[in-house]
Amino acid sequence: xxxxxxxxxxxxxxxxxxxxxxxxxxxxxxxxxxxxxxxxxxxxxxxxxxxxxxxxxxxxxxxxxxxxxxxxxxxxxxxxxxxxxxxxxxxxxxxxxxxxxxxxxxxxxxxxxxxxxxxxxxxxxxxxxxxxxxxxxxxxxxxxxxxxxxxxxxxxxxxxxxxxxxxxxxxxxxxxxxxxxxxxxxxxxxxxxxxxxxxxxxxxxxxxxxxxxxxxxxxxxxxxxxxxxxxxxxxxxxxxxxxxxxxxxxxxxxxxxxxxxxxxxxxxxxxxxxxxxxxxxxxxxxxxxxxxxxxxxxxxxxxxxxxxxxxxxxxxxxxxx
Amino acid sequence: xxxxxxxxxxxxxxxxxxxxxxxxxxxxxxxxxxxxxxxxxxxxxxxxxxxxxxxxxxxxxxxxxxxxxxxxxxxxxxxxxxxxxxxxxxxxxxxxxxxxxxxxxxxxxxxxxxxxxxxxxxxxxxxxxxxxxxxxxxxxxxxxxxxxxxxxxx
Ligand code: SF4
Ligand code: SF4
Numbered sequence: 001x002x003x004x005x006x007x008x009x010x011x012x013x014x015x016x017x018x019x020x021x022x023x024x025x026x027x028x029x030x031x032x033x034x035x036x037x038x039x040x041x042x043x044x045x046x047x048x049x050x051x052x053x054x055x056x057x058x059x060x061x062x063x064x065x066x067x068x069x070x071x072x073x074x075x076x077x078x079x080x081x082x083x084x085x086x087x088x089x090x091x092x093x094x095x096x097x098x099x100x101x102x103x104x105x106x107x108x109x110x111x112x113x114x115x116x117x118x119x120x121x122x123x124x125x126x127x128x129x130x131x132x133x134x135x136x137x138x139x140x141x142x143x144x145x146x147x148x149x150x151x152x153x154x155x156x157x158x159x160x161x162x163x164x165x166x167x168x169x170x171x172x173x174x175x176x177x178x179x180x181x182x183x184x185x186x187x188x189x190x191x192x193x194x195x196x197x198x199x200x201x202x203x204x205x206x207x208x209x210x211x212x213x214x215x216x217x218x219x220x221x222x223x224x225x226x227x228x229x230x231x232x233x234x235x236x237x238x239x240x241x242x243x244x245x246x247x248x249x250x251x252x253x254x255x256x257x258x259x260x261x262x263x264x265x266x267x268x269x270x271x272x273x274x275x276x277x278x279x280x281x282x283x284x285x286x287x288x289x290x291x292x293x294x295x296x297x298x299x300x301x302x303x304x305x306x307x308x309x310x311x312x313x314x315x316x317x318x319x320x321x
Numbered sequence: 322x323x324x325x326x327x328x329x330x331x332x333x334x335x336x337x338x339x340x341x342x343x344x345x346x347x348x349x350x351x352x353x354x355x356x357x358x359x360x361x362x363x364x365x366x367x368x369x370x371x372x373x374x375x376x377x378x379x380x381x382x383x384x385x386x387x388x389x390x391x392x393x394x395x396x397x398x399x400x401x402x403x404x405x406x407x408x409x410x411x412x413x414x415x416x417x418x419x420x421x422x423x424x425x426x427x428x429x430x431x432x433x434x435x436x437x438x439x440x441x442x443x444x445x446x447x448x449x450x451x452x453x454x455x456x457x458x459x460x461x462x463x464x465x466x467x468x469x470x471x472x473x474x475x
Binding site for chain 2: 104105149151154155156157158159268269270272273274276277279280281283285286288291292295298300301302303305313314315316317318319320321
């Protein structure tokens with residue numbers, strides 16, 4: 001039997017998702033034994049022409065991490081979509097925009113001005129900016145163009161499955177690979193992780209009070225965290241109740257409140273608005289002043305609740321100035 | 322005279338069943354006229370107002386969202402309106418970070434007998450949002466149909 005061909009690609013990403021594949025440790029050897037990796041530019045020497053030479057649908061599965069922000073990334077994901085039978089959005093950036101998606105709180109013009117003019121270490125007297133094409137004696141040089149906004153992968157091409165997390169936990173990756181090889185993938189469009197909240201897996205869940213009441217939200221550096229008690233009950237901004245599990249609640253186990261990287265549950269439309277709702281609801285304050293004081297521990301609500309999902313959110317981006 | 326029709330804002334109003342919706346009914350039976358720009362959605366309690374409703378309304382074409390609930394202490398379910406108030410504080414702060422003007426999302430306590438307050442609040446808000454102009458959100462790329470739909474169609 002010929003082994004299924006698999007590709008990995010990255011777009012606007014940090015490299016952490018590539019690292020997560022290697023974090024399978026020895027298990028990666030089983031993966032390599034079972035599939036044929038025919039495209040993985042981060043780890044091995046492949047070129048775009050290798051992909052172009054493939055027949056449409058020749059790749060059984062392509063894992064794509066990162067958000068889509070440049071013309072080159074869009075060309076590549078369209079190309080890979082044609083070549084792959086199944087496309088899996090790998091990681092928070094591909095699933096919902098992730099950390100690079102926070103760039104939708106600013107504009108392309110502001111980003112370029114900051115990088116090419118305003119930073120203190122930049123000297124750019126002729127205001128030289130990158131151009132899509134430039135003529136040199138040897139011919140025409142081209143560069144990819146930055147899009148106005150950051151898109152999640154599913155906003156650029158049709159996606160078959162989502163593997164959530166920042167980066168996806170090794171267990172979810174191994175389970176997904178197992179399901180691919182066994183032919184037991186769920187219905188297309190599914191998120192390849194359980195549809196229950198992080199609290200479900202949390203070692204602290206027994207201490208989560210029936211009726212949660214918090215008088216003051218606090219930031220982790222402001223308190224000595226009790227290592228056994230529910231973090232939310234201690235007033236820390238833990239998004240565990242709103243976030244999909246699959247990580248084994250690793251962050252709360254390490255005294256770190258959940259920041260929501262595995263994203264929304266199936267029944268939620270807008271992660272940030274939902275998480276905001278849950279958090280504000282447990283505040284034990286009735287007067288305006290007490291409410292504001294209690295919520296002072298959430299100084300950046302937009303960044304807190306849309307940390308991994310701004311492009312997938314209803315509002316998508318900040319209004320132009 | 323200019324050819325472009327004057328901007329007429331669209332306001333989505335979420336009114337709680339027990340107070341503000343009843344007040345809107347009262348305004349109707351009392352024949353109090355108010356600006357026709359408001360689409361009222363009845364919810365059982367202002368505490369049922371999920372902030373997802375607000376961002377979804379704004380995305381789907383509302384220029385403003387008005388939320389009406391019972392006065393503090395009067396909630397039919399004891400504390401739903403307090404829950405709403407807390408969410409509202411945080412939501413307002415977050416919407417500001419998106420560059421959305423404060424006047425576009427408003428919370429008012431209106432009891433069942435305050436038909437006149439329904440009239441005043443709606444007229445005030447419509448005038449304010451008319452002055453602000455249309456809410457010009459950045460266009461959201463339409464999600465590509467999931468492969469599930471692609472397969473289903475095939
Ligand atoms: S999902 Fe997280 S780990 Fe993966 S590329 Fe994005 S920021 Fe990095
Ligand atoms: S610490 Fe966080 S994840 Fe754990 S039970 Fe409490 S709220 Fe849930």
